Amino acid sequence: MLYKEIADSFNLELDASNSIEDINRLKVKYLGKKGIITEALKGMSSLAPQERPTHGQALNQLKREIEDLLSKREEHLKQIDITRRQIKESLDITLPGNRIPIGSLHPINLVLDEIVDIFVSMGFDIEDGPEVELDYYNFEALNIPKDHPARDMQDTFYITEDIVLRTQTSPVQVRAMQKSSPPLRFISPGKVYRCDSDISHTPMFHQVEGLMVDTDITFSYLKGVIEVFLKEFFGRNVSVRFRPSFFPFTEPSAEVDIGCIICKGQGCRVCKETGWLEVMGAGMVHPKVFENVGYDTSIYKGFAFGMGVERLTMLRYSITDIRLFFENDIRFLEQF
C-alpha cells in the first residue's frame, strides 16, 4: 500500500537522521508544500468519491504520526546537542566560589547590640550623652563631692579641673532626668574612660547603665529586672545573687554575681575559686541624686544598674586578655 511505503521510507530516513538539519529536511520532504504527504492528499482527487474519506483519514493519520515522530526526534537531538555543548563548557565545580568578602563586627559591639536589644524588648528607651563631661555630672550630681574618698574608686582622666573624660555613663542619667520628668525607663550605653592599664584594665571601655523611675519602684523590682536580663543574656539556668555593696549614687547598693559559667560554680581560675562572677552593680537611686535633679523623693523612687561590656564579652567568647579588644588585630576580629 501507498501509506505503508511512505511510512517505511520515512522511518528509515528518521532513523538515519542525527541533526536538526536532517529533521528540517525531512519536514520539507514529507510535510512541505510539495512534500510527499501533501502531494498524496492532492492526488486523492483522482480517486472515486466514496474512497476519498478512507484514504483521507489514513493520510491524515500518517501525517500526524510523522509530525509527532519528527518533533520527538527533534527534541531528542536538541537534548543531545545541549548535553554535548554543556560537557564542553563544564567547570571544575570544586573551585572555591567567587565570594564577596564578608567582614566582621567588633565583639564588643555585638554584645552591646545584644544587651540593647534585650532592654529595648523590655520597654527601655536609649539615651546618650557626652564623653567629655563636666565634673558636676560625672561626680557631684551623683553624690560624689570633690575630695570624697569615693573618687578613689575611679581613676579619672582630667581635661581641666572641671572637665573630665566620663568615668561612667551615669552622667547620662542625670542629664536625662533634668530633661524629662518621670516615669523614666532607659539605658545609656557608651564609652567610658579610666586612668588604668593592665591585663584586666584598659583606659577606655564600654558600659551600659540603666535607670527606671516611677512612683512604685521597689528593691524587689530591681532584682526582678536584672534577673530577667541576666537569664536572657546568659541562659535560663544561670544562677544570680545580689550582695550588699556601696555606690555613692545608690542606697541600698548591690553587686550582682552570676554562678561561674566556666566551672558551673565548682571554682576555677576565672572566678578565683569562688564559683561566682561579679557582672553588674546596682541599687536604689540615692535620694540625693533625685534632689539634685529636682525630683520629689517623697513621690518618686527608682533603681539604677550598670555593667561593663568588656567583662560580659570576655565571658561570652572566653577571651582572657582585655587588651585584645583595642589592638584591633584582624586575626582576632575575624573570629567573630
Add this chain to the structure above:
Amino acid sequence: MKAPLSWLKDYVEISDKPEGLAYHLTMTGLEVEGIEYLDDDVVFDINITPNRPDCLSILGIAREISAIYGKPLSFPEHNFVAETGELDFNIDILDDELCHRYAGRIIRGVNIEPSPQWLQQRLIKCGIRAINNVVDITNYVLLELGHPMHAFDLNKIQGKRIIVATAGKVRKDENPVSIKLLDGSQRVLDDDMLLINDASHPIALAGIMGGEDSEVTTETKDLLIESAWFLPSSIRKTSNKLGIKTESSYRFERGADKKILKKALDRATYLIHQIAGGKIYGKIDIYPKRHKESEIKISFKAINRYIGMTIPKKDVIKILINLGLGIETSGDEITVKPPSSRRDIIRDVDVIEEVVRLYGYEKVPSVVPKSPIYIKKDTSDGFKTRLKRIKDIRYLLKGYGFTEVINYSFMGEDEINNLDIKDDDTRRHTISILNPIRQEDKYLRTTITTSLIRNLVHNYSYGNRDLRLFEIGKVFINERQDNGLPKEPQHIGLLLTKEGEKQLYRDSSEEFYILKGVVENILDDLCVKSVGFVRSNEPFLHQGKASDIIVKFCSGEQTPTTPQEESLKIGYLGVLSARTIERLPVKILKQDVLIAELYLDTILDIMVKELPIFKTLPQYPYIERDVAILIDNSIEVARLFEILRSYESPIIENIRLFDVYKGKGIADDKKSVAFNIRYRSNEKTLSDSEIETLHNDFVNFILSRTGGILRG
C-alpha cells in the same frame, strides 16, 4: 583590710568555719576577697567600701560579726591609774574647722625597745612592719580600734605646747612653710595644709605623717601621745596634693570617730604602760566641735514599701540593735540614733540598707514590674533612631567585607603631625589630657584616620596586609559649645589596602573606585542627595587620587534667577600620600593605602529621611542608543555629565557611562568616553524616526558643548 581570725576572736565569739564566716561577711557587705591559711591562724582579706571607715579596724569587723551571728561584743582593756598634779603643757587649736578635737597624753620614763612577739606577729599579719614598742602600739591600736594616733618625743617639742594650725597661720615670712617628714622627705606646704606645730616650728603633717625631728627613737624617754579628729576633705586634699598615702590618712579621709578617739588614747596609754613601762601623767582634751547626735525617723511601712516585701518588725529591731544603733519605737515609727562611728547613716534610706543587708538580699523576692506603656512626651526621634541607623551602616559595611574596629579615643602628637594638617585646621585644635597614661595617648583624637593608621601599622607588622577596616566613633574638636563642653561629632572611618594581585578571581578596577563605591552606597543608605566629589586638598592624601565629598543644598534667600547653592564638606576619601606612609614605623611597599572619613553626625543632621513614594511602572518600551565621543582629557566625567543633564528632554530616561578609554589609538591629551542613552515616553511608543531626530540633536549638542568628536 587584713583581719586575723585569732584577733577577731578577742572581741566576739566565732564558732563558724572560716569559709562560713567569709560567706556571711561577703553577703552582708564586707566582701572577703581572699582567705590566707597560716599555721596558727587564718587571715581574711576584706574589701572595705569607702562608706565604712568604721570597719577599717578589727573591732569594727568584730561588731559586724556580732550583728550577723547575734553574739555579744566586748571592748579591749583600757583602764589604768594616772599620776596627779600640774601638767605644764598646752594645746591650742587655731583652726577648729579642720580639727574638731585634739587630745594628748603625757607618759614619762618609758623604755623604747622592740615589741613583744605576740604584738609584732599581729602587726605583720596585717601587713605592718614592726619598729619599736611605742610606735608599734600606736599602729596596733590603729588596727584594733581604727583610730590613727601619733607618738611624739616629748622632749623634742619646744615650748611645751602644741598648736594645731594651717601652714598659712604659722608662716613667718613670704617663704612657704616646709617640713621634713618621718620618711626623710622634705615637703614644701600650701597655706591651707593643716600642721601640728610646737612653739617654734611644724612637728607633724596633721593626720598624715609625723615630722622627723620629733620622732620617737631608742633614746626617747618621755612621750606625748596624740589622738585627734581631722576634717576628712582637708586630709584628703593634702594627701593627694603631696602624694602621701598612709594608714592614718586613709582612715582620716574616710572619717574617723570623734568619740572613740578618747578610748583609743586610753587603750594606747594602757598598752604602753604595760609594755614600755613609765609613768602615766594627765591628759589634755580640747574638743571645740562636738559630735552631733542625729536622729532618723522612719516607719516599718516605709521600709517594706522601699524593699517590696514585709520584714517582720522584730527582725528589724533586732538588726538595728545588734548593729549598735540606738532605737526607740512608737507604733509604726522607729527613731534611730546612729553611733558616732557610723557617719554613713544619715537618712532613712541608710537605715533601710542596714536592715535589708543584714536581713539578707537573697530573701527579697525578684518581681518583674507591672509594665504600663509609656508614650514619650518628647516627639523627637531621639538617640534610639540614630543608633538604629548606625547599626544598619555597620551591617552594610560588614557585607562589603569591612571588619569593624574600636580604637581608644586618643592620639599622640606624632600621629597628628604625620598628617601634615595645617595649624589653622580644626583638627589641630586638640584637647589634651592632663594626666595621660602615655604620651602617645595625650590628645583626644580629632580624626579617625590616626586610629586607622595605628591599626594599619599593627596589622601590617604582623603580616596582615589585606585590610578592610571601619570604625564608627567620636572625634573631639576643641570648640566649646553652649554647655561648656567641646564638640564630639561621630565619624565613620574606612581603610582599605590590598597586597598584590595574587587572587583566583580578578577584580581589576582601581581601589579608589572600590572605596568610592562603598562610600556612595553608604550615602545612598543614609538618603543623602546631591552628593558631589571634588578634588581634595587633604595634605595627607595623594594629590591625584583624593576627593572631598560634598553635598549641595540651597540656603538663604532664594530668587528665581540665582538660587543660593551652598556646598558642605561631609568627608573625604583617597590614597594616603607617600610622605605620610614613609614616616610610619613599618615599611609599606607596593601597595596603596586608602582612607575615607565621613562626618556621620553632620550627615544625619542634614539628611531628610524621606519615605519612597511609589511611581507607576513605565507602560511603553524604551529605545537605546550608544554614543562614543573623543574629548579632552581635562574634562572630568562629572563635568561631562553636567553638560549631558543640561540638555532638557522629557524622554531621556537615563544616561549610563560604560567606558572610559585612554591609550593606544588615541591622542595623549584625549580620551574616549562611551555611554548609553535610554529614551522612553510616558505617553506612547516612540518611533525610530522620532528618536533619530532627537538623538541627532542631542549628540550635536554634546559635541558642540564639549568640543568633542564622534567616534566611528
